Amino acid sequence: MSIQKIARLAGVSVATVSRVLNNIDTVKPKNRERVLQAISESNYQPNLLARQLRTARSSMILVMVSNISNPFCADVVKGIEEEAEKNGYRILLCNSGTDIQRSISSLKLLSGKIVDGIITMDAFSKLPELTTMIDRMPWVQCAEYADDGGVSCVGIDDIDAAGFVIQHLITRGRGRIALINHDLSYKYARLRERGYKMALERQGLTYRAVEYASDLTFCAGKTAMENLLRGERRPDAVFAVSDTLAAGAMRAIEEAGLSIPDDMAIVGFDGTELSEMVSPQLSTIAQPSADIGRKAVGLLLNKINNPDSPAERVVLDWHFISRASV
């Protein structure tokens, strides 16, 4: 079923059909009527491929997340959706699972013109091949840093936020503070670790213990905490770089027969609803998730509409939420 058949059915040209399809109001009412009639009779649906090929725009943007199970990602995506919709764009989600093949295949949706732009939340700074693949096309990194000067990014000051957490724990009398970090291929992970170390140094504390979680899951957090508890000098506080990791750590602490916060204080990161779901409730760094998403869309649309505009780096504010886990 194509526009041609509709034209034949309605006894007009394809141009006229196209015009009523696109709400161009120069069409004579009678002709419009006949076209509409033909469309509904034949249950015609326009072929978007042909349309997008012709107009060279799709009004769709692709959002690539490494793991849809991460509630922080979901929060950012909500902001993205809201702002995109406000501007007449639809979003498509791709779950990369940090798999390089899948990421490449997703980026082909951009280079292949299926979408007009892409927002990523993954660690791409380490993958120059991907960077060249989508060259100078509209791309913004979200909640993660872009090393490549050509791509815009939006996030928070991770060093600062991590430093604040450590300082806060020290003020509350903790002296052996461990870190449960994410894979260091993420720049934000490197920055938070730097914030952790700088704050300890500043206070003259020498205890250091860092565990790396392979992904941001409950399981990985639990395993990381179990490793920390096996160490010779057990920490009296843990800072986890995501609420999900923190939740996993809490389970490990509980299973070890320790109590929170008496034996072990714990602080998470992201400020997701999950931090309220666990017991005791979790102190955490709240990121402006929806704002990060909204801002990312703003940067992306700007790039789509002005391809030559320079890349921007936006830093938003975070805040600390104090709860019973410290």
Added chain:
Amino acid sequence: MSIQKIARLAGVSVATVSRVLNNIDTVKPKNRERVLQAISESNYQPNLLARQLRTARSSMILVMVSNISNPFCADVVKGIEEEAEKNGYRILLCNSGTDIQRSISSLKLLSGKIVDGIITMDAFSKLPELTTMIDRMPWVQCAEYADDGGVSCVGIDDIDAAGFVIQHLITRGRGRIALINHDLSYKYARLRERGYKMALERQGLTYRAVEYASDLTFCAGKTAMENLLRGERRPDAVFAVSDTLAAGAMRAIEEAGLSIPDDMAIVGFDGTELSEMVSPQLSTIAQPSADIGRKAVGLLLNKINNPDSPAERVVLDWHFISRASV
């Protein structure tokens, strides 16, 4: 940058370029070499729109979920991704947010030929307009029932599972069992409620208390439980139709100063990791989430490859996980 430019650069025809792009091995090595050379020099990327328009296939399927924050959805999606990938398909995710406009716009990706098929997890049985919109195109309902005979679906026996939970609570000495259900536009919600009522009836219990959550969130679960606790005859057990709702209910119970399971037993549904993250850990009905997803892909691909094959209804097994919350 198009196939034409590459052809000119390499001194061959577009047909030859297309052949090397598609790994057709009749191309003479020397020509292949020159084409490959031209491609890498110009950083050419094929236009997928043109390709898909021409071949009438995309090897992509769309997955529509009502809420990506729901961990059960995420689990199902994992199964879908796995099976799709195994068959050379990519998946695109759309977060409908139960918004009708967004759902329509997503379905246009199917009718507009951007994707080859669609898997939905939303309540579409009540929306005949959508059903006619995508007519007889490849579509399967996942973890929800399709009333329309033309669409395949895969799920579990919800009446049975709900009945089992109620029976179990009764056996454990509970007599006033409440239900926190989802919006009744979902058929699974109607079935689980029927299972709840049938089981109570069978045992001659007269207490009934049902609250409806507008969505499957922690917040909605908490509010629902608060309403139940305000009732004149307080329940001594609650069955929530999702782990997320149950987690919210647990928070309300805790805030009311009641203890689980002594004052109030609680059972969730889905068997997501969340049920292990709360304290005490949650008894729940485990759905074969990944299998549901995998099976949905199987049904969909069958429909894509054999458009005239009849719709199928697949029912998979569930099992009960007993934990400290009962």
Added chain:
DNA sequence: CTGAAAGCGCTTACAG
């Protein structure tokens, strides 16, 4: 083994 040509289903100047 290769190329010329048709065609997928649209949109959009252009001419009338």
Added chain:
DNA sequence: CTGAAAGCGCTTACAG
């Protein structure tokens, strides 16, 4: 206000 025609970037019989 409308239509004929060109063209978006591919793939694929077909002829050679």
